[in-house]
Amino acid sequence: MTFTTIGVAYEDQIARLTLNRPEKRNALSFELIEELMRALEEVERSPARVLILTGAGKAFCAGLDLEALQGLLGKSHAENVKDSATMAALFRRIYDFPLPTIAAVNGAAIAGGTGLATMCDFTLAVPDASFGYTEVRIGFVPAIVSSFLVMQVGHKIARDLLLTGRLFDAAEAYRHGLVNEVVAPDKLMPRALELAHLLLQNSPSSVVLTKKLINGFIADQLNRQIADAVEDNARIRTTEDFREGIAAFLEKRKPHWQGK
Numbered sequence: 001m002t003f004t005t006i007g008v009a010y011e012d013q014i015a016r017l018t019l020n021r022p023e024k025r026n027a028l029s030f031e032l033i034e035e036l037m038r039a040l041e042e043v044e045r046s047p048a049r050v051l052i053l054t055g056a057g058k059a060f061c062a063g064l065d066l067e068a069l070q071g072l073l074g075k076s077h078a079e080n081v082k083d084s085a086t087m088a089a090l091f092r093r094i095y096d097f098p099l100p101t102i103a104a105v106n107g108a109a110i111a112g113g114t115g116l117a118t119m120c121d122f123t124l125a126v127p128d129a130s131f132g133y134t135e136v137r138i139g140f141v142p143a144i145v146s147s148f149l150v151m152q153v154g155h156k157i158a159r160d161l162l163l164t165g166r167l168f169d170a171a172e173a174y175r176h177g178l179v180n181e182v183v184a185p186d187k188l189m190p191r192a193l194e195l196a197h198l199l200l201q202n203s204p205s206s207v208v209l210t211k212k213l214i215n216g217f218i219a220d221q222l223n224r225q226i227a228d229a230v231e232d233n234a235r236i237r238t239t240e241d242f243r244e245g246i247a248a249f250l251e252k253r254k255p256h257w258q259g260k
Contacts, residue, residue: 001042005032007056008039014196015048015099022057027065028112030083033090040093049204050196051097053120054104054189060129061113066250072237073246080234087112087233088144088226094119095148096215098208100199104192105129106185110167115145118152118178121211124192125170126185131178132167139245139255141236143229147222153177 001008007018017039019026026032043051055061072083094101094116103120107129114131117123133149135142142149142162150158153176161168161176173179183191199207236242240258248255 001038003035003039005029005035006039008042010046010048012197013047013049013200014052014193015043015046015050016052016054017043019053019055019061022055022059024065025059025062025108026055026057026113027062027068029065029068030086032065033086037090037093040097044098049099049207050199051099051101052104052189052192052196053094053101053116054192055106057107059107059113060103060105060109061116062108063111063113063134069246070250073243075237077234077238080237081230084144084230084233088230091115091119091144091148092222092226098211100196100207100211102192102195104188105170105179106188110134111142112145114178115148118145119148122195123173123179124181124183124188124195125173125179126188127170127182129170129173130167131169131173132165133162134165134167136163137165137245138249139236139239139242139257141232143232143236144226147225147229151218 005019005021007020009016017036019032021027021029021032072080075083101120101122103117103123105117105123105125107126109117109129110132111134114133117125117131133142133145146158146162149162157176170179170182174182181191240260244255244257
């Protein structure tokens with residue numbers, strides 16, 4: 001397969017997917033999402049037994065691309081449901097990916113970028129990496145990611161991170177259990193490869209079935225929550241606050257909320 005927004009490499013039964021839009025801080029465009037889904041399919045069919053996900057340049061993933069963000073305005077409810085379902089499918093695909101996954105977070109991972117980083121089985125981050133579920137700051141609802149976040153960190157911490165929309169650093173992410181290790185920048189990929197080789201020492205069948213077992217404990221609950229989340233995500237996009245939040249973000253000004 002050929003890709004324009006991601007890089008795909010294989011070595012020693014390890015697949016490495018690199019978000020490759022450094023000039024856009026690896027922001028999520030719909031093209032990147034589609035290519036990432038295709039790349040995951042390719043990796044699953046390959047001889048690889050471990051997947052590493054990282055970003056090119058100084059950022060891991062800065063969230064939704066500005067053009068994609070602007071394109072959300074004026075869409076119908078059905079179109080918004082389709083777009084929300086696309087993002088939900090990406091998160092769920094990474095979360096349920098049969099092979100062990102390692103996120104090597106080399107810089108900022110904001111909004112959807114935080115989601116990508118924390119969907120992986122293991123998350124390594126450099127000390128100056130930043131995270132944040134910033135959706136409420138621009139009139140979104142972090143509906144899809146909240147389904148996963150509450151299970152990972154509990155209700156109290158999830159309320160803090162989701163309702164404030166504040167940014168937090170790798171050290172705080174580590175304290176919450178969203179990051180497994182904080183690693184010096186020059187050690188990030190070597191540590192990811194070291195962890196990958198540790199996983200390669202185990203029985204491939206055992207690893208796949210163990211991961212499936214773990215995910216199966218909450219599969220039914222996730223199915224229900226994500227279905228509701230897709231609808232909530234689409235519904236908020238018809239509000240005045242959503243339109244104002246997007247406009248304010250694009251115009252780099254403070255939003256004037258109407259509460260409707």
